[in-house]
Amino acid sequence: MTSTLAFDVEAVRKDFPVLAREVHGKPLVYLDNASSSHKPRQVLEAEREFVEQHYSNVHRGVHTLSQEATDAYEAARSTVARFIGAQHDDVVFTKNVTEAINLVAYALGNPGSPVPLGPGDEIAVTEMEHHSNLVPWQMLAERTGATLRWLGLTDEGRLDLTNLDQIVNERTKLLAFTQVSNILGTENDVPALVARAKQVGALTLVDGAQSVPHQPVDVAALGVDLFAFTGHKMLAPSGVGVLWGRGELLNALPPFMGGGSMIEVVQMTGSTYAKAPERFEAGTPVISQAVALAAACDYLGAVGLDAIKAHEVVLTARLLDGIRELPGVSVLGPDSTEARGSAVSFVVDGVHPHDVGQSLDDLGIAVRVGHHCAAPVCRRYGVPATARASSYLYNTEADIDALLDGIVQVQRFWGAA
Amino acid sequence: MTSTLAFDVEAVRKDFPVLAREVHGKPLVYLDNASSSHKPRQVLEAEREFVEQHYSNVHRGVHTLSQEATDAYEAARSTVARFIGAQHDDVVFTKNVTEAINLVAYALGNPGSPVPLGPGDEIAVTEMEHHSNLVPWQMLAERTGATLRWLGLTDEGRLDLTNLDQIVNERTKLLAFTQVSNILGTENDVPALVARAKQVGALTLVDGAQSVPHQPVDVAALGVDLFAFTGHKMLAPSGVGVLWGRGELLNALPPFMGGGSMIEVVQMTGSTYAKAPERFEAGTPVISQAVALAAACDYLGAVGLDAIKAHEVVLTARLLDGIRELPGVSVLGPDSTEARGSAVSFVVDGVHPHDVGQSLDDLGIAVRVGHHCAAPVCRRYGVPATARASSYLYNTEADIDALLDGIVQVQRFWGAA
Amino acid sequence: MYQEIILDHYRNPHHKGLRDPFDVEVHHVNPTCGDEVTVRVRVLDGIVEDVSYDGQGCSISQAATSVMTDLVIGRKVDDALVAHEAFLELMQSKGKLEPDEDVLEDGIAFAGVSKYPARVKCALLGWMAWKDATAQAVAKQKEAS
Amino acid sequence: MYQEIILDHYRNPHHKGLRDPFDVEVHHVNPTCGDEVTVRVRVLDGIVEDVSYDGQGCSISQAATSVMTDLVIGRKVDDALVAHEAFLELMQSKGKLEPDEDVLEDGIAFAGVSKYPARVKCALLGWMAWKDATAQAVAKQKEAS
Numbered sequence A, B: 001m002t003s004t005l006a007f008d009v010e011a012v013r014k015d016f017p018v019l020a021r022e023v024h025g026k027p028l029v030y031l032d033n034a035s036s037s038h039k040p041r042q043v044l045e046a047e048r049e050f051v052e053q054h055y056s057n058v059h060r061g062v063h064t065l066s067q068e069a070t071d072a073y074e075a076a077r078s079t080v081a082r083f084i085g086a087q088h089d090d091v092v093f094t095k096n097v098t099e100a101i102n103l104v105a106y107a108l109g110n111p112g113s114p115v116p117l118g119p120g121d122e123i124a125v126t127e128m129e130h131h132s133n134l135v136p137w138q139m140l141a142e143r144t145g146a147t148l149r150w151l152g153l154t155d156e157g158r159l160d161l162t163n164l165d166q167i168v169n170e171r172t173k174l175l176a177f178t179q180v181s182n183i184l185g186t187e188n189d190v191p192a193l194v195a196r197a198k199q200v201g202a203l204t205l206v207d208g209a210q211s212v213p214h215q216p217v218d219v220a221a222l223g224v225d226l227f228a229f230t231g232h233k234m235l236a237p238s239g240v241g242v243l244w245g246r247g248e249l250l251n252a253l254p255p256f257m258g259g260g261s262m263i264e265v266v267q268m269t270g271s272t273y274a275k276a277p278e279r280f281e282a283g284t285p286v287i288s289q290a291v292a293l294a295a296a297c298d299y300l301g302a303v304g305l306d307a308i309k310a311h312e313v314v315l316t317a318r319l320l321d322g323i324r325e326l327p328g329v330s331v332l333g334p335d336s337t338e339a340r341g342s343a344v345s346f347v348v349d350g351v352h353p354h355d356v357g358q359s360l361d362d363l364g365i366a367v368r369v370g371h372h373c374a375a376p377v378c379r380r381y382g383v384p385a386t387a388r389a390s391s392y393l394y395n396t397e398a399d400i401d402a403l404l405d406g407i408v409q410v411q412r413f414w415g416a417a
Numbered sequence C, D: 001m002y003q004e005i006i007l008d009h010y011r012n013p014h015h016k017g018l019r020d021p022f023d024v025e026v027h028h029v030n031p032t033c034g035d036e037v038t039v040r041v042r043v044l045d046g047i048v049e050d051v052s053y054d055g056q057g058c059s060i061s062q063a064a065t066s067v068m069t070d071l072v073i074g075r076k077v078d079d080a081l082v083a084h085e086a087f088l089e090l091m092q093s094k095g096k097l098e099p100d101e102d103v104l105e106d107g108i109a110f111a112g113v114s115k116y117p118a119r120v121k122c123a124l125l126g127w128m129a130w131k132d133a134t135a136q137a138v139a140k141q142k143e144a145s
């Protein structure tokens, strides 16, 4: 880590009260960030200050509180837009990235879709998608008669692009893929995938749930059509996600949910709809959660996404190196920090991941176990589940060492080493 | 108000920091509760304590924080269920009531629907619905070819039930209506509507957005099939709503959004789905918002819903009586507290509602102006918009008097009296 | 917010009432509040010959439409569009712009309105309708010639 | 949580391996963790004649299935169901129940597991499969007779 990229991790840790907690009498080592991150004081206070002093419903009032609330909500939209290199009006607030992806899947299947789907049409995904970027497309295929196809995985945990031109072809209407895998850690080659999609005129949707929290992302530079991410993995509370889309595309999509705020003229016999982003924000939006997400963007921006990424590379390298030394422990996914996020899935021979996770918890170490909402990946690699450690800006080298030491203890306890 | 139903309004007010605020140098008189309510310290602190000490993603982890978070989230579900006389598993958390209603509208139209809709089938609503309980059905009708029909309104602002048997008939698959109107204040005759729906075998969905915050509601006793409401109008933060449904019905409905948590077995070639409530909670749920909503239920329960209702009846009577004395001011909706909520829409002759609202804001009085997401009601009564005052547990008789006095000042300013 | 000038235009609107002859008539609605305006425009040789209107709405939307007619009738289309741009800019300024009276005349009274986002749409309703109608009228003439 | 009894059953499971003859075979999966179990049941004259199984999963699911076979094989179906009920109740007790060793034998070691909601499903996997298979077997015999 070069000095210009360094930040004071100990100072950052002080902003997260939970990190001072003990679990089973041991200091908490929180390595479950790919599932959800904790939230710093600054974010909670920004939300609290808003709720206690400026709260009201937005968009529909002339009284002072409703104007202050609207200002705060729309300012949050601007902040989030800037954070990903986007325009204000192209940012839609949802409750999580799952809603953002379903929004697109339903809008594309609704009457008036600019990309109507039917038998013979194809939707392409990858075998490493989170269920939230897989099941909505399975359901869309079922509703429309379109066919779902997917890119497979190499033994090293990367996308197998050898048959890219077959899987993404003239019949492909949409290619949806994750920028960074939540189970393998793999960072995909967005330009290569976007280039192929453009060749065949397919829309691209990128799931940024695991990239936006951890590295600088500029949606305009990526050249994609649609991009989605989720607040709770990037220091914001649960209950807020984002869909970004190219303005013309968003305004060409029919609405998803109907209700207040997304309308223009409502008559009993039929309604017309507002422009984006309102068109896709039916009902009272996630007002204070959006304000909190903006505060989270400010917090991450102040630390610096490049610095956070550099810090995570150091921790990930230490973890991968450490595991490589441990007999009977293997990593699922790329074994170097090259084109890779901080999520490291591993299996301990002879010990079921649930027992690994539970035994680590006894030592105060929080990792996630299971299929990580990416069951096809487990199936692909012939494991029922994995344990996964994922670090973030507040983790330290000591956390990684505690985990490595913990794994050895787990092996000893289960007689597996 | 009988003494057993009384509560200490001044003590309650102290729990809401914003009520101590000044607006334009005047003490805030907040009468925009039908749009959204404020949140007491107790709710914000419950959420904060959870987020700072017990937060993690839910359902999928074995580590201590994830177990604590899951316990808190599921305990919140139990609390909310008890609050409306329901079973734990029949309560689905959504981001607002709008999502809850769209969930049903999409599920009913999806493959595998227990109530498939097509040309010749009918959906019935009323002319007093909030756009959130109207547009989703318009969209469902458009998607399926079904026909949307509606019950009209009487001049007094009540449902016109004279042609109930025509509008709700053998072709009707679903009758969706609001328990209490957000614009007219009208409380509808749920038993009469449910009885007719049962006669013809139609499902019933009740929008409880304006009832649950203000009066005791027992969904089992109502005899409806589906019931929805929203947290931010009942002392909880934005970002959380509830769909309740009869267990067998929920488990017969196909899913709405696809993604993490709502699945059973996921393969690339297709997936099976979890039971309710998980089936309808795709992705990371609104975890801390659900915890806050449970705290809001506890707060309301401690004050007592009967007491809150009695208090609001006193305030509503005072407001209706006061307006009746004012020449040139008229009420849209029932002019007595009989079968009526606390939302009072009014128009001031010769002064546009926007100007009424803005001028009241200059006096520190917050009311809502516009069509209140019920544009067909404005059209029905031939007004472009209304001003609406709506009180809640923390409002006082002094608030009502300030409003009545404010209206007189508005008339004077605009030369309308 | 409620400057005397605004109240005057609201109480005694200029050029109100639909008139003949006209090239284009448009009807605009502000869906959030139900305000409506019908605007007729007549353009001759690049000059805004006449603008007439009818509508219902709040003081801000009605007064702004009245002020608009003063600012565009009899002006070259291009000059009128400059006034439109200046008014738009003022409305988006959140109270932070010192308006130019030479360009906006009575329109400067709306500076305060720009601090109220919910009312900005009201102030722009008539202007947007006029711009729409004028663009159509100009396009029509180009086609005809 | 990891009592010696649990570890013993995990390391040396009882009655493991699928056997003939059987009346019904079922396959149950815990979708949240991928644990799987296949259970075969043979019921004769209201007695659980044999239960055999195969599966993969964590120590808790494997040990609980092993304990289950001890508790049901050779018992009257009704008595076995009583044991099932008792185990279910224990698992839902959140650590607040004193288990009855006469009814649950080695099953009492799982009292601690009930404090871990994420693991309760593991402990119940084999039991649920057994109950399902047994119900089918009983129904089959009723049909046949």
Ligand SMILES: Cc1ncc(COP(=O)(O)O)c(C=O)c1O
Residues within 6 Å of the ligand: A260, A282, A283, A284, A285, B034, B035, B096, B097, B098, B099, B130, B132, B133, B178, B180, B181, B182, B207, B209, B210, B230, B231, B232, B241, B373
């Ligand atoms: C009767 C009624 N239904 C539905 C809604 C929509 O609620 P939400 O915006 O929280 O989805 C509201 C309030 O806005 C309402 O008053």
Ligand SMILES: Cc1ncc(COP(=O)(O)O)c(C=O)c1O
Residues within 6 Å of the ligand: A034, A035, A096, A097, A098, A099, A130, A132, A133, A178, A180, A181, A182, A207, A209, A210, A230, A231, A232, A241, A373, B260, B282, B283, B284, B285
């Ligand atoms: C890559 C990826 N996509 C989608 C999701 C779903 O996010 P959410 O649950 O916030 O909708 C996650 C995290 O759970 C993820 O890691």
